[in-house]
Amino acid sequence: MKSLYGDTKRSIMTEFTGGDVYQAEFDPKAFLEYFKLGEDTWRDDFLIFILKQYCKTFASGELQGDTLIDIGSGPNIHQLLSACESFQEIIASDYTDRNRQELEQWLKNEPGAFDWTPVVKYVCELEGDRQKKAEKEAKLRQAIKRVLKCDVHKSNPMDPLTLPPADCLISSLCLEAACQDQNTYRMALKNISSLLKPGGHLVLSGDLGCSFFMVGPKRFSCLVLKEEFLREALNETGFSIQEFEVLCRDENIIDDSSDFSGMYFILARKEAAI
Numbered sequence: 001m002k003s004l005y006g007d008t009k010r011s012i013m014t015e016f017t018g019g020d021v022y023q024a025e026f027d028p029k030a031f032l033e034y035f036k037l038g039e040d041t042w043r044d045d046f047l048i049f050i051l052k053q054y055c056k057t058f059a060s061g062e063l064q065g066d067t068l069i070d071i072g073s074g075p076n077i078h079q080l081l082s083a084c085e086s087f088q089e090i091i092a093s094d095y096t097d098r099n100r101q102e103l104e105q106w107l108k109n110e111p112g113a114f115d116w117t118p119v120v121k122y123v124c125e126l127e128g129d130r131q132k133k134a135e136k137e138a139k140l141r142q143a144i145k146r147v148l149k150c151d152v153h154k155s156n157p158m159d160p161l162t163l164p165p166a167d168c169l170i171s172s173l174c175l176e177a178a179c180q181d182q183n184t185y186r187m188a189l190k191n192i193s194s195l196l197k198p199g200g201h202l203v204l205s206g207d208l209g210c211s212f213f214m215v216g217p218k219r220f221s222c223l224v225l226k227e228e229f230l231r232e233a234l235n236e237t238g239f240s241i242q243e244f245e246v247l248c249r250d251e252n253i254i255d256d257s258s259d260f261s262g263m264y265f266i267l268a269r270k271e272a273a274i
């Protein structure tokens, strides 16, 4: 079977969707459809890949400290479920009001909040079932101390707030969504790196070879990333890469919600402030 994108990939051009478009048109509820574990096998593989990477990374005991900042959290919490075992204070952040509201809704356990049950149960299993779903959720709710506005294009992404440098940064699918070209990506990486202590870790993940993704009926642009570029950009920004894992998408999968070719997971250490 031929991939839907086999012939058409180059011809699909998505106009850049910047911050204003996110603010006006990124629907958190529609985006969260991608996180209903157990409903779509091939997508599940990618969610499971990333949850396993987080579990392995945070269970290793190597990433220690008090504070962790998540950059461009979206309406999501899955990226923080293992991290809350190692960091007592987590700051979530996003550009849009609606994403931050959606997160707050989950934090306050309000009616209508997204049901993360299958994902939370899966992470509990991965971690050896030491905790039940309710304990895990309570632990994460307790650890997330703030949900802040952030903009990766600002030299201080948390402006007007100045945060003490964190011990760890997580960012998933954010920089490629927020940046139009490679130079902007490099600059955004430098901006977020300023929030991290020298010696601290960056846990960076996202899509390779992706030019767009759908959120409900709306198409969002994505900066097409390759492994070589990511390695180069991280090195230039003063990071040493400790792990670089990739899960490739089966070319035969026909799905028109995104043209990504694989997912990457990177663990990097900030060696120098550049």
Ligand SMILES: C[S@@+](CC[C@H](N)C(=O)[O-])C[C@H]1O[C@@H](n2cnc3c(N)ncnc32)[C@H](O)[C@@H]1O
Binding pocket: 018, 019, 022, 026, 071, 072, 073, 074, 075, 076, 079, 094, 095, 096, 099, 150, 151, 152, 153, 171, 172, 173, 174, 175, 177, 178
């Ligand atoms: C594809 S979503 C990823 C959400 C989540 N981190 C995940 O892994 O699923 C991209 C996120 O980047 C955020 N974003 C877009 N432009 C941004 C900017 N300039 N600064 C910070 N976040 C931005 C969006 O609001 C959105 O939540």
